[in-house]
Amino acid sequence: MNTQSHVLMGAAFFGRPLPRLAWAGAAGGILPDLPMYTIVAVLGLLGYSVSDIFDRLYWEPWWQIANAIGHNFLLWGALTIGSALVIVRRRAGQPPAPSPAPDSETAGAAALVFAFSASALLHSLIDFLTHRADAHMHLWPLSDWRFRSPVSYWDPDYYGNWFGLFEAALGVALIVVLFRRYRALPLRAGLLVVLGLYVAVPAFFYLTHHG
Numbered sequence: 001m002n003t004q005s006h007v008l009m010g011a012a013f014f015g016r017p018l019p020r021l022a023w024a025g026a027a028g029g030i031l032p033d034l035p036m037y038t039i040v041a042v043l044g045l046l047g048y049s050v051s052d053i054f055d056r057l058y059w060e061p062w063w064q065i066a067n068a069i070g071h072n073f074l075l076w077g078a079l080t081i082g083s084a085l086v087i088v089r090r091r092a093g094q095p096p097a098p099s100p101a102p103d104s105e106t107a108g109a110a111a112l113v114f115a116f117s118a119s120a121l122l123h124s125l126i127d128f129l130t131h132r133a134d135a136h137m138h139l140w141p142l143s144d145w146r147f148r149s150p151v152s153y154w155d156p157d158y159y160g161n162w163f164g165l166f167e168a169a170l171g172v173a174l175i176v177v178l179f180r181r182y183r184a185l186p187l188r189a190g191l192l193v194v195l196g197l198y199v200a201v202p203a204f205f206y207l208t209h210h211g
C-alpha cells in the first residue's frame, strides 16, 4: 500500500481522541517506509537514476534488511503489546472516573507509543498481504521468510489496478473522516497534501516509466 494510506489509517484508527495521538499514529504509518525514502533521497542526490535505484539497488541485501527492520512484526508487535499492557494496568489502578479522563492522562507516553507502534504494525500487516515480488522479511532476523501474496498493491497482473482503486477510495474516505474529526489547522493542511499525493505519486511513476 502507498505510504499516505498507512498514514491516514494510523491517524484514523489510533488518533482518538487527541490531535497529538493522530500525529503519533500518522508518524507510525510513515516510519516503516522511512528507510526506503531516506535511501532513495541519498541515492538521488548521489546522481543515481530512478531505474538504477528501483530496478537494481532496491534488491540489494542491505536495502532489503532496512525494509525488514521498518516492517518488523517482532519490533512493532512487542512495542504495541508492551504499551497496551502499561495502559491497561494504569487504568485498572485508577479509581472509576465520573467523567472521561483528562487529556494529560489519555495522551501520556504509553498512549503515544501505542498509537505509533500499532500504526506501524498495521502498516506491516497490510504490506504483508499486498506485496508479491517485493515482499518484506517481516520476521527478520529470526527468519528471512517472505510471504508472496496473491495480491499486489501495484502489479496489474495480481489485481494491482483493482487494489489501487480500492486504496484511493479508502484514502479519500479516511481524509473526509479525519477532516471532520479534527479542527486543528496544521492537521487539516496536512490532509490536503495527502489528498494531492493520490494524484502525484501515480503521475510520477507513470512519467518516469512511460514518459
Ligand SMILES: [Zn+2]
Binding pocket: 032, 033, 071, 123, 127
Ligand atoms: Zn511499507
